[in-house]
Amino acid sequence: MAQRTVLFVLFDGVQSLDVSGPLEVFAGAETHLPGTYRIRMASLDGAPVRTSSGLTVVPDQDLGSPFDAHTLVVPGGRGTRDPSPALTGWLREHGPRAERLVSVCTGALLLASAGLLDGRRVTTHWAHCGRLARDHPAVEVDPDPIYVRDGRVATSAGVTSGIDLALALVEDDLGREVALGIARHLVVFLRRPGNQAQFSAQLAAQTARREPLREVQRWISEHPGDDLGVEALAARASLSPRHFARAFRTETGMTPGRYVERVRLEHARRLLEDTPDGVEEISRASGYGTPEAMRRAFVRALGAAPAEYRRRFRPAPAR
Template sequence: MTQRTVLVVLFDGVQSLDVTGPSEVFAGAEKHTPGTYRLCTASPDGAPVRTGSGLTVVPDRALSDAPGPHTLLVPGGEGTRRPDPRLTDWLRRHGPRAERLVSVCTGAFLLAAAGLLDGRRATTHWAHCGRLAREHPAVEVDPDPIYVRDGHVATSAGVTSGIDLALALVEEDLGRRAALTVARQLVVFLRRPGNQAQFSAQLAAQTARREPLREVQHWVTEHPDADLTVEALAARAALSPRHFARAFRTETGTTPGRYVDRVRLEHARRLLEDTGDGVEEISRASGYGTPEAMRRAFVRALGTSPAEYRRRFRSVPTRS
């Protein structure tokens, strides 16, 4: 079996979990199947680096002495705001030689600065997607998924999504059983689908300032199977449908319909992840009415069917 070298780049201001999360995944896979991964860390000059949380990390070597990697992993952190030119220059020269280029969180900015994301679809932490798009217009930035694969380049969102991506790569390399073993050791899901949204409906929308609108938001999340038309929600807020729709969008940043769609999708996801309820039962409980309506919503938003979504998360018996 071919051993794959995973080279993790270090720099001052790096996010420690961006380094240790994926590293633990690959190290766990190496323990499960010896001889499959070789982990190596390197900083621009081989000197210790200080992470954003104040920890000191000692690299194995300098980048100039680093082995040619199969997987080159670039973490994020505050240090990506003013990157070391030695690092971006090294990435520009050596990045294209790696069989896989991987970034975690704002590590995407380092890949972009080195020109390695030009013409590619990529993501980063949702709070920084706008900046990535502005500073690097040649990159097609997708703010929604927890990770994006474009050819041999993979970019991920915030901290824990780096673990999801690393598990997906282990599954690709060694199979589902090995990835599942590592996931169980780390007490995480085998892997969330890359198309899963980065945050919940409640986080995606702002909380309305006015009490009637806040009450409607809470009521929607607690009753996804109810009549959630604009007319019905406007009646709960004691507003006309037109006034309600305008006020809701102004105060939450999204339309009532889109908010309802997100709540229902999130509710269905949780039931698929945490229960053994059948798809038909979940579709009714989540307000879709029919399994086909729920399937269309999942494919549109996540690029996968409810059945496939559940398979990736859990192995639970379902009730017909």
């Protein structure tokens, strides 16, 4: 198996965890199977960079060194807000030469500024998706997933999602067992699906201003197995179904059905991760009614059936 060079691009104001998280994954793979990855870090002039948290990182080389990267990793951080034209120019010239182009968090802003994301479906940290879409209309921005893979380009959301993406890349390169060994060593799950939402329904939705609607939100979260149709929820809020649906969407930013769908999915996920309950029992408790209905919801939202999700994300029993 040919050794792959993984090159991390460094700059002042980089987010340290955007670098160290994926780096530890690739380094873990090299520990498991020596000779698989050659990991390098480079800044424009080869000088140390100061991260956004104050940590100083010393690169291995400057960006003027001969380019031989298989995987080019561009992290994010405050330094992406006003990028150096020299850095953007280097990415524009060398990015197309990498077999795999990866961004972590707001590193996607650098890639977009270099014209490397045009026509691609991508993601970034939820707080910066609007800016990415506004400043780069040729880029298809999906604000929901923790990472997105579009051909040779892979982009991840905020900070720790870079670890999830790196594990997925290692699994592609070296197989599930190696990736699983790294995940266990780092004490993280293998692996959150890329299309898992960046945050929960309760965080994704705004909190309604009016108390009857806030009470409905609380009720949904506490009773996912109940009848949560618009008529039942409207009655709880003492509103007509049409008025309730319109007011709920206006005040929370999503329809009642979408909110219920997210809450039920999260409830089922927690039960699969934290309890030994069977799929049939969980489907009833989460409001799906049948295992088949829950399976369809999981495959649609997470790309994995409930049994596969549990196998991936429940920690292995202690030996």
